[in-house]
Amino acid sequence: MKSVPFLARIEFWVEAEQRWHLAYAGINLLDPARYVDRLAAGGQIARATILGQHLEALNVITSHQATAPSETDDEAWEVDDREVLADGFIPALSKLEAVNRLSALAGGGVEVLGPGSKERKSVLDSLAKALELNGQVLSLRKIELAGLLARRLSEPWGEACYSSGETVTLVGLNTLLHGAERQISKSDVLASPLDEARRMADVISSVLRRYPRFGLKEAVTQMRLEEARQWRQSQWVGWYFEHIALPPCFGAIGGRPIKSPTATFDFSASHIWDFKTHSDHGAIAPLNDAVATHWALDQGGLGFVVLTGDAEFEPWAKPWLDEQKALYPSSSRRKKERKKDRSSRIKSAFTPSRVDFFYFQSQSEWREAAASGVVKGFQENWKQYDGETPRSAKYSLNVDKAVASQNALLSVGLPH
Numbered sequence: 001m002k003s004v005p006f007l008a009r010i011e012f013w014v015e016a017e018q019r020w021h022l023a024y025a026g027i028n029l030l031d032p033a034r035y036v037d038r039l040a041a042g043g044q045i046a047r048a049t050i051l052g053q054h055l056e057a058l059n060v061i062t063s064h065q066a067t068a069p070s071e072t073d074d075e076a077w078e079v080d081d082r083e084v085l086a087d088g089f090i091p092a093l094s095k096l097e098a099v100n101r102l103s104a105l106a107g108g109g110v111e112v113l114g115p116g117s118k119e120r121k122s123v124l125d126s127l128a129k130a131l132e133l134n135g136q137v138l139s140l141r142k143i144e145l146a147g148l149l150a151r152r153l154s155e156p157w158g159e160a161c162y163s164s165g166e167t168v169t170l171v172g173l174n175t176l177l178h179g180a181e182r183q184i185s186k187s188d189v190l191a192s193p194l195d196e197a198r199r200m201a202d203v204i205s206s207v208l209r210r211y212p213r214f215g216l217k218e219a220v221t222q223m224r225l226e227e228a229r230q231w232r233q234s235q236w237v238g239w240y241f242e243h244i245a246l247p248p249c250f251g252a253i254g255g256r257p258i259k260s261p262t263a264t265f266d267f268s269a270s271h272i273w274d275f276k277t278h279s280d281h282g283a284i285a286p287l288n289d290a291v292a293t294h295w296a297l298d299q300g301g302l303g304f305v306v307l308t309g310d311a312e313f314e315p316w317a318k319p320w321l322d323e324q325k326a327l328y329p330s331s332s333r334r335k336k337e338r339k340k341d342r343s344s345r346i347k348s349a350f351t352p353s354r355v356d357f358f359y360f361q362s363q364s365e366w367r368e369a370a371a372s373g374v375v376k377g378f379q380e381n382w383k384q385y386d387g388e389t390p391r392s393a394k395y396s397l398n399v400d401k402a403v404a405s406q407n408a409l410l411s412v413g414l415p416h
Contacts, residue, residue, distance in 0.1 A: 008032045012160040012171070013045035020047070023160035023171055028086035035083050089181060090257045090264065091174040094228045094243060098173035099123045100251035105177075105184045106130035110203075110251035117226045119168055124149060127176065130184055142166045146176065153179025170227055181256070191270045193303055196253070197357035197409045200273070200305060203252045204245045204355055208414055214240055214309075214350040216317050220324060232325050234318075237350045238277040241307050242266060246275065263292040265302075271359070272296045273303040278399050279311040280353065287395040290377065297366055303359040303409075306399060307352050314348035321346055357410040358402050365407070374401045 008029050011020040023046075029035050032048040084090050092098035099111040099119050108126030113119060121142045128137050128145065131152055137145060143162045150157035153176065161172030168176075191199070219240040223231035230239040246266055250256070255269030265288075267273040278285040285306055287293065296302035360366045369375045375395050402408060 007050070008035075009049040010035075010160075011047050011049070013047075023156075023158050027156075030084070030086050084259045084264070085178070087182075088259075089178050090259060092170070092177060093230075094223075094226055094247070095119055095170050095173060096226060096243070096247040097250065098170060098177055100247040101256060102127055102173065102177050102180055103251050104254045105180045108251075110248045113226065116165075118165075119173065121145070124168075124176075127180060130180075142168065146172060149176055150179065153183055155179040193271050193301065193359040193361070194409050196270050196273075197303070197305075197359070199253050200249055200267075201355060201357065201410055201412045203248050204305070205412055205414070207245050207248055208352050208355070211244060212351070212415070214352070216346070216348050217320065220321065224324070224328060232321075232330070234321070234346050236321070237311070237347055238275075241277050242275050245305075245307075260292040260295040262289055262295075265292070265296060267305075271301055271303055272299060273305055275305045275307070276397075277307045277309070277350070279347075279350075280308050281311060283398050283400040285397045285399050287375070287397050290393040290395060293366070293395055294363065297360060297363050301359060301361040303357060304397065306356045306358065306397070306402075308354050308356065308399065309350050309352040311347045312349040312351075313345050317346040317348040352414050354414055355412045356399070356403060356408065358397070358405075358407045359409050360407055369402075369405065369407060372401065372405065373398055374405050374407060 008027055010023045010027060012023050013020055029048070032050060036046050036048050092101055095117065096111075096113055099113070103109060103111045103123050103126055106123070106126035107130060108123060111120065111123050124142060124145045125138050127149055131149070133148075133152065137148060140148065143166055146162065146168050147157045150161070150172075155175045155178060157172070157175065160169065161175055162168050214237060216236065220231050220236055223236075223240060223243050226243070228239070228243050230236075230243075233239055249267060253269050255267055258265050258268035258272060265272050266275045274288060276285050276287065287304065288296075293302060360369060366375065370377075375397055377393055378396055403411060
């Protein structure tokens with residue numbers, strides 16, 4: 001049965017002023033509680049007021065009622081941190097992702113953040129030009145231009161969209177992105193999976209030359225300062241790879257995340273791709289759940305971008321990450337007690353050695369890969385921690401077998 005969206009008013013708590021600020025007077029959401037939860041997991045106290053037909057308040061959902069994403073190793077694979085609005089829009093998870101998706105729509109190329117993890121005005125200038133606004137608007141201050149662009153895109157613009165110091169918040173950037181994706185049509189040039197893999201390889205190789213080694217302290221601190229929601233996760237290496245590699249791919253190639261019935265895939269331009277990391281201490285890399293995988297195969301194929309490298313483990317890593325989570329707690333409050341992080345070891349560093357691109361064009365090709373041991377199902381008939389709720393069946397990739405299979409498109413070695 002098709003889900004019916006709720007009309008909700010979204011507000012954000014501003015600690016310095018001790019009051020709520022309006023972000024959206026009315027927005028359609030399939031799951032307002034989940035939307036508030038995701039915002040809370042990123043450190044933003046929020047509330048959603050469910051509105052009735054005559055805009056009267058029917059129910060209020062605040063951050064302290066929401067359930068935060070789990071931070072256990074096993075459940076890190078379960079969390080789909082992408083909220084999907086009722087109209088299909090998938091908000092960016094970080095400022096870096098938001099400015100690159102905006103820039104790609106506006107034809108502006110790859111964007112980087114400025115000092116203090118601030119967005120640069122250049123992305124707004126590019127958007128103004130793409131919308132064919134009068135050139136005089138480029139002389140406006142950044143916040144003035146952002147508000148003007150929001151009105152041009154017919155998007156609500158409130159105090160949660162900007163902050164002091166001429167800063168557009170992630171809420172504000174997503175507001176502009178929502179309108180831009182609706183109004184700016186891009187004529188995508190269809191590329192083959194190999195051509196698209198080559199373009200991504202160029203971008204990712206350039207990024208990894210700047211980050212030849214991922215250190216836990218440096219990576220987690222960077223993600224936290226750049227407002228990435230998953231910086232608290234024990235499986236930080238995978239989230240960090242996505243954090244630094246996905247945004248420039250959006251900026252250089254275009255595309256956006258794409259939602260399946262059960263999960264969100266990281267990148268979709270001409271083809272659907274998901275980013276993974278793999279330690280060369282073993283051969284197996286976890287993939288996605290079975291429902292999402294077969295949905296993507298039915299859309300024309302599914303690719304995986306797998307970063308392999310050498311993982312290091314030091315006894316100080318877990319206490320340090322636990323300390324950071326205590327110092328910078330999520331603003332959300334759990335509805336009920338959940339199991340504590342059961343991870344006994346956390347990577348202290350990760351040195352990338354190569355990036356592999358694998359592609360599966362059809363259901364039949366996936367079945368061939370399963371028959372040859374390239375992919376394998378696991379977690380079938382497993383239960384969640386409550387002992388009752390079934391877990392979704394998942395797939396894993398045997399990287400050693402995959403690199404020698406017909407599904408291997410490209411392998412790029414990285415200098416140490």
